[in-house]
Amino acid sequence: MAEESFLADDFIRQLMSVGEVDLLVGIPSYNNASTIAQALHSVEESLRQNFVRERAVILNVDGGSGDETRQVFEQTSERREAGHKGLTSLRTIHRISCMYDRSPSQGVALRSVVAAADLLRARACAVISPATTNLTPSWIANLLRPVYREGLDFVAPLYVRSRFQGLLARDLLYPMSRAVFGQRIRELYSDEWGFSGRLASQCLEQDVWREEAVRTRPEAWMGILAGSTGLKCGQYFLGPKTVSPSATGPDIVDAIRQTVGNFFWCMETNQPYWMSRSNSPSVSTFGPEHELSADGIPPSQEKMFELFRSGVNELEPILASILTPDTHAQIKAIALSDRAKFRFAAELWVKTLYEFAASYHRAVLNRDHLVQALVPLYRGRVYSFLLEHANSSAEAMEAQSEILCQEFERQKPYLLERWTAKS
């Protein structure tokens, strides 16, 4: 019996009407009625300004919004430029939309986007978030252009972040992905990125779309897949990013479940590739000279240390099954240390993460529970980081990040050792 298509007939009909395109911009949405029109205008403006002759389609994939996001997308009229006798772009900028009836999921939305890219033979694609309130036409162009003109297959964004923003990426995801997969992509987990039609087709063929890791954070999987299959990756400096206040991001537990869980799953599914990697060459970076860190106010440290300490206590049996005795002992020791002198050293942090990854691989316990067990340890690491860098300059923190990356790379043999160990 033939497998049922995940693409609705109406969506196929819309794709048929669009025909072959050069560029595709996907806008996954869920209750973004207040911001999607602005995002749409930015995309259309970008296409008009930067890709005058290209055939383009803007695709909204909605997760069943209750606020008429899809209707706003469909009914927002194209802005007409003044001074051109009412003429707009050279070509029709196609606008199509579809809705999926499962719970909102980036992965489900992305599957529709890559399917559309494949069917329409798009050469360059970008995904943007309607919740990003400072999305400019140049952002979209900057994500598309390296793919369309430079032949890259995956383009991640680079944002300016305050010193204390994005610590999960700075202290865990970036250095670990750099060491494990050899990809120096700082924002592997983001809401905006660009990719080629070739990569879209490759993604579409993968039988992974029901995996939780792909359903929640497909962009990192896509970037890792690109790197692991020899496709060209890069990043483009976009500047600072602000999001709609109504777009509440996941709490730290969900954030770690989604990102770290996704990362461990990617390690699991790409073993042959990363196990043979021993270096991390730099990737093409586009855009103006930039500072990645800006001044900012540190987040509240209240309760952070207490949550670390109580977590280490409460999760002792679980941590014992995940970590080696030596590492577990070191963590328990620092949990007992004086709050003011507390340090979660980089060496221990890297070792801890690698042991978590290896235990995930061996499935020593439910993988979701395993990843959640990392949460208190991450809090401890962040608390340590904030103590250490409360007065550090942005440059000093950048230098520290680089040292951490090197530590991840230095300990990669340990990861391999733990990964391949019998128990």
Add this chain to the structure above:
Amino acid sequence: MQDSPTPPSIVSQPQPESSALLLQDENLWYKDAVMYQLHVRTFCDSNADGIGDFRGLTSKLDYLQELGINAIWVLPFYPSPLRDDGYDIADYTSVHPSYGTLQDFKDFLAAAHNRRIRVITEMVVNHTSDQHPWFQEARSSRENPKRDWYVWSDTDNRYQGVRIIFVDTEMSNWSWDPISKSYYWHRFFNHQPDLNYDNPAVREAMWKVMKFWLDIGVDGFRLDAVPYLIERDGTSCENLPETHEIIRDFRKRIDLAYPGKMLLAEANQWPADVRSYFGNGDEFHMAFHFPLMPRMFMAVKLEDRKPIIEILEQTPQIPENCQWCIFLRNHDELTLEMVTDIERDYMYDEYAVDKAMRINLGIRRRLAPMMENDRRRVELLTGMLLSMPGTPIIYYGDEIGMGDNVYLGDRNGVRTPMQWNGGWNAGFSAADPERLYSPLISNPVYGYQAINVDSQRRSAHSLLSWTKSVIQTRNAFRVFSRGSIEFLNPSNHRVLAYVRRLGEEKVLIVNNLSSSAQAVELNLQMYKRHIPIEMFGRNLFPRIGDLPYLLTLGPYQFYWFRLRRI
């Protein structure tokens, strides 16, 4: 007094089927015309001097009748130094000796009328040649009575900021006259001084010229360069109210003394600006729709209907007794003045990669070479031309797919001799080839041995035969010339679909602008239960029902359907 009989109404021809509607007002003949544009010099040479003439043209009228056209627009044939292909007129009431005599013209006119073909001629009203006696007198001294027939100035600072039209050749709209030691105004070449229409004597003189030709029997005039008749300080010197007054005056005189004669405006402007030249139906009967033409080419290259829809959406309604004139190519460059910079760059890159193909703000190429000799695209564009609202004009030679020669200078590359057969001088002239006014097209693709009337007459599937058939179909249904247009909005933007409607007559046109096969769903709920009948093969298509009407079209394919409720 008319020397030539007025042609019988074009609708008095046997009309098939639904074209039984009789023309209410014969004076609106221009609405139903399919016009053929030619230069007498290019068409046929009867006396072996290497230059086409009226006797030669007259000998080819059967061909034009067979083609199905019912009006001819003849380019300037007046005595002229020919520095601008005859648009530099030195005598308005005579025929250039190379083209024959005034009697030859009268004979041609009578022969055309006998074949139910009307004739309109060029009236270059804005300027004369600097060799015209009027200008010779005007420049002879500042006191000469004709002095004020032209626009003079002691400085070249007046009317500053007024655009220069021939940017490739002219540095200023003023030129120094060394004889009278002052500057004269010219919007085109410096050898074409502008007439001064503020002078009533000029208006009377030009009316006398028109009257001369109307008395002979011509059916109308194409008035050249009308937006530029009047100059005023602090303006663009284009489209001024006083210009409209002059046109209204000419029109009033024509309506009174010569009802049924037609005025066609050449005003290369945006539709909203051209609209004023129709006035309240009391200025021009017709005007060219310049911005539509490049957008038809653009739409086919982009494979997107947007440029056409966008410009037609901006096109204002015109009075009931008026009509747009539409065309694909003509004797000038494919003008790119009425496009945006982005569109112009695109057109250059796609249709004029070789810089030799460009002139002024345009492209000096013919239809077939622009379409890379692709029959499907030539037919698609011709089909659109003949099915859109307006009076279509076919440029001589395009009906057989003639090529061009962009290396001949100016716009001469699209003004080469008509290719009648594969023999001596393409059947155009018995002169020695060296005497021809222009070299023939002789390359292997478009040369006269390959592309000519005789060879295409022999094939029922030639471009010429196809063109005849499509003109015949258009002529058979008044809905094409008089009907309204309603664009359908299928989600497939590669398809341009519209319904022409006149009373109960309805025609559905569906064009695939794309190089690949397309499927399209049309919302035809308004025509539910109608049966589409394909107009060329007369085959029935499935009846229109409740669902969107699905059609598939091959690359560049188009359909014309009559929608009948039986």
